[in-house]
Amino acid sequence: MLSANPFSIMQHPEHGGHLHEYAEHYGIPQHAWLDVSTGINPKGYLPTNIPDNIWTQLPQENDGLVLAAQKYYGTDQVLMVPGSSWAIQTLPQILQQQSLGIQRVLLPKVGYGEHKKAWLKQKATLDFYDDIPTDEQLVWADACVLINPNNPTTRLLDPQLVVGIAKVLERQHGLLIVDEAFMDAQPHCSVVSQLQENMIVLRSLGKFFGLAGLRVGSVMASQSILQSVQNALPPWAISNVSRYVAKQALSDVYWIAANNYWIQQNIQRLVSICAQAFCHERSLIRASDLFVTVWFDEEGAAQAWHHHLCCHGVYCRLLDENNGLRFGLLQYPEDWQRLHKVMSMVQSQRMLSTVTTLHNEYDLE
Numbered sequence: 001m002l003s004a005n006p007f008s009i010m011q012h013p014e015h016g017g018h019l020h021e022y023a024e025h026y027g028i029p030q031h032a033w034l035d036v037s038t039g040i041n042p043k044g045y046l047p048t049n050i051p052d053n054i055w056t057q058l059p060q061e062n063d064g065l066v067l068a069a070q071k072y073y074g075t076d077q078v079l080m081v082p083g084s085s086w087a088i089q090t091l092p093q094i095l096q097q098q099s100l101g102i103q104r105v106l107l108p109k110v111g112y113g114e115h116k117k118a119w120l121k122q123k124a125t126l127d128f129y130d131d132i133p134t135d136e137q138l139v140w141a142d143a144c145v146l147i148n149p150n151n152p153t154t155r156l157l158d159p160q161l162v163v164g165i166a167k168v169l170e171r172q173h174g175l176l177i178v179d180e181a182f183m184d185a186q187p188h189c190s191v192v193s194q195l196q197e198n199m200i201v202l203r204s205l206g207k208f209f210g211l212a213g214l215r216v217g218s219v220m221a222s223q224s225i226l227q228s229v230q231n232a233l234p235p236w237a238i239s240n241v242s243r244y245v246a247k248q249a250l251s252d253v254y255w256i257a258a259n260n261y262w263i264q265q266n267i268q269r270l271v272s273i274c275a276q277a278f279c280h281e282r283s284l285i286r287a288s289d290l291f292v293t294v295w296f297d298e299e300g301a302a303q304a305w306h307h308h309l310c311c312h313g314v315y316c317r318l319l320d321e322n323n324g325l326r327f328g329l330l331q332y333p334e335d336w337q338r339l340h341k342v343m344s345m346v347q348s349q350r351m352l353s354t355v356t357t358l359h360n361e362y363d364l365e
């Protein structure tokens with residue numbers, strides 16, 4: 001039975017995923033849901049022929065993974081880590097130990113919440129910027145975090161602008177952390193090829209490659225920062241099978257090109273489904289490569305849509321601010337058709353309820 005207030009029905013998890021909680025709450029078995037709650041590529045990389053010894057041997061540094069990553073990212077200054085979120089959680093402590101001055105940190109007002117949590121844990125003083133930090137904020141800061149492109153706002157900053165921010169910070173020995181977890185479909189927008197001494201760039205194999213379960217990401221920075229990050233890694237931080245699959249994925253240029261094409265085609269499909277479904281709402285729709293975010297003007301509209309979609313077994317991500325929804329991609333044509341159908345149905349239900357409300361308010365015949 002759903003609670004009396006249908007739109008504040010449950011404690012929403014902090015990130016997408018956690019489908020089991022929704023399945024239980026709405027009484028719909030997990031397999032019957034369309035899960036569009038994350039920005040993970042649903043048609044991710046599938047490894048072929050994993051040799052038996054990969055499962056039984058300990059991981060080795062010289063297995064070719066680093067070379068594949070250097071080639072893929074276009075820099076020698078790469079360290080592989082167990083997921084970019086490991087780096088997000090660990091960097092504040094590492095950096096504060098390395099340079100005791102880091103206290104004042106700038107973060108985006110809206111963005112992947114783990115950055116804020118990690119800096120708060122280290123008792124940093126935080127300030128927040130809207131789309132880009134102002135010069136005043138940069139002069140104040142010891143470190144600044146950019147999420148580029150931003151999840152969930154989709155905002156993509158020009159690499160020259162990012163380098164400019166690093167240069168302003170450099171004047172007071174400040175650091176710039178650029179989270180490029182969602183950058184792979186637009187490598188020309190990455191700042192990896194223009195790494196500055198005070199810059200740390202994070203990448204992930206969990207989004208474009210769809211390999212979130214592998215827990216592999218990378219850190220790109222000056223050799224001294226990389227050395228400190230390396231010192232913080234436990235032995236065999238990335239499993240042998242994860243290293244093997246990551247190396248294969250990063251080296252598979254044909255899959256990368258085909259995947260890029262598939263993503264561009266399917267994001268257009270998602271945009272047009274959203275544009276149709278929300279055409280009667282006062283809303284703003286923005287697309288990144290792996291997700292679409294929709295903001296609503298009307299208070300409560302995002303929660304209402306989220307709840308109605310859940311009632312039909314469609315699980316999207318309600319933004320932390322409760323003012324919008326984020327939708328990820330789907331793999332199969334029949335799933336796209338179902339999403340389209342459910343979104344149209346919910347739109348009709350909402351329009352009908354608006355007409356009924358108007359009828360009641362104005363006593364229309």
Ligand SMILES: Cc1ncc(COP(=O)(O)O)c(C=O)c1O
Nearest residue numbers: 083084085112151181204206217
């Ligand atoms: C912007 C951003 N950065 C980093 C991550 C962490 O990704 P992973 O730890 O899988 O590499 C996420 C996960 O959702 C994210 O949204």
